[in-house]
Amino acid sequence: MLEKHSKSKRKKIGSNGNAKAPSVLRADCFRVLDEANRPNQKVEPKLSKEVLLRMYRQMQMTRFYDERGMLLQRQGRIGFYVPSFGQEAIQIGTVAALKQNDWIFPSYREPGVFISRGASLFDMLCNLWGNASDVCKGRQMPNHYSFSDLRLFSVSSPISTQVIQAVGASLASKLRKEKDVAITYFGDGGTSENDFHTGLTFAGVMKTPTVFICTNNQFAISVPTSKQTAAERIADKAIGYGMPGIAVDGNDVLAVYSATQEAVDRARRGEGPTLIECVTFRMGPHSSSDDPTRYRDSKMFDAWAKRDPIQRFRQYLEAKKLWDQKKQEELEKELKAALAEAVEKAEKEPLPGIETLFEDVYEHPTAQLLRQKEALQKEQELRGKFENTSEAFPL
Ligand SMILES: Cc1ncc(C[n+]2csc(CCOP(=O)(O)OP(=O)(O)O)c2C)c(N)n1
Secondary structure, eight states: OOOTTTTHHHHHHHTTOOSOOOOOOOTSSSOSSSSOOOOOTTTOOOOHHHHHEEEHHHHHHHHHHHHHHHHHHHTTTSSSSOHHHTTTHHHOOOOOSSSSSSSSETTTTTTHHHHTTTTOOHHHHHHHHHHSSSSSTTTTTTTTBBBBBGGGOOSSTTTTTTHHHHHHHHHHHHHHOOOOOOOOOEEEEEGGSSHHHHHHHHHHHTTEEEEEEEEESSTTEEHHHHHHHHSSGGGGGGHHHTSEEEEETTTHHHHHHHHHHHHHHHHHHTTEEEEEEEEEEOOOSSSOOOOOOGGGGGHHHHHTTTTTTTHHHHHHHHHHHHHHHHHHHHHHHHHHHHHHHEEEEEHSSSSOGGGGGSSSSSOOOOHHHHHHHHHHHHHHHHHHTTTSSSSSSOO
């Protein structure tokens, strides 16, 4: 598949020849589902019923989690949220192609990667509140989850930092003769960062077992991809790094799965890295602080709304007689109840104690830190003594 979609053959391949309706997706993207959501049987992955239904469930949970995250922020219950509306197929399709021991280096817009790897909703929500049960004790930004036991590396805010981290981890895996692959996720904006160039150069030269997933959602906050690069497509950049590159319909979970599976298999066989560009559209704001109506034409949104990855996959499952309205209603009820329970529990958690400011960095705190801790404790005692009196903060 990777060879078939290489640049030289791109014009001949078209869109697998099976798309009848016009698409907002470029014709050179690899896809399994056509615009009427019918599979191209020549490239349809052979997945069991259990796997297909699990993927659907995880996509749906990701959507509900994002909806809840945005609502919690709008209600003033959490401070900030980064939704991934419309990008569910990329998150779930890629993780489905991994083994549990493979390393994952996500960006901040991948709740579905955490959900499908097996992170608990409660633990994820504790990060949104930055409470005492949050593994980072509120020191990370919201949406910056971290699950070392699941080989889910903590999210970095500076974009594309995770690219070089993934290359390092996969090089270590190669040197130790382990078979674990590393996968990393970044946006179209992230490809303009030096870390992208450094990471892919190094991966190509060292033939590391790395899979690079570029989620091309067509915007880096308000900057369109056309201002990010003059390249015809981001996948073409792979040629310069000496690795295969493929552009995939990012709203087609089966296409994302197949392309990732092929790249993961190559990496595990010792044949080196792959760059996969998943073409999609950011259906929501950049974050809860953003208003995309100020810089985006609503027509773009409307066109991509017709390609909702969850609806498309649902139609595919229904055609296979694996899904129906009754099952949908049961699933929605079950997932929303699980989410509501986790929200209720996470919201009740206390905030981290102020003493935690001094913990977890040094095994033996420095004298200066100890002095600061003592000063803070004295201050707190004073505040307690003068609480609710004007003497606490004399003007
Ligand atoms: C090195 C760096 N520069 C700038 C920023 C500010 N910033 C945060 S998100 C973002 C846009 C990133 O866009 P993209 O990589 O396309 O990913 P997306 O947000 O669309 O998922 C920018 C510029 C940052 N976090 N790090």
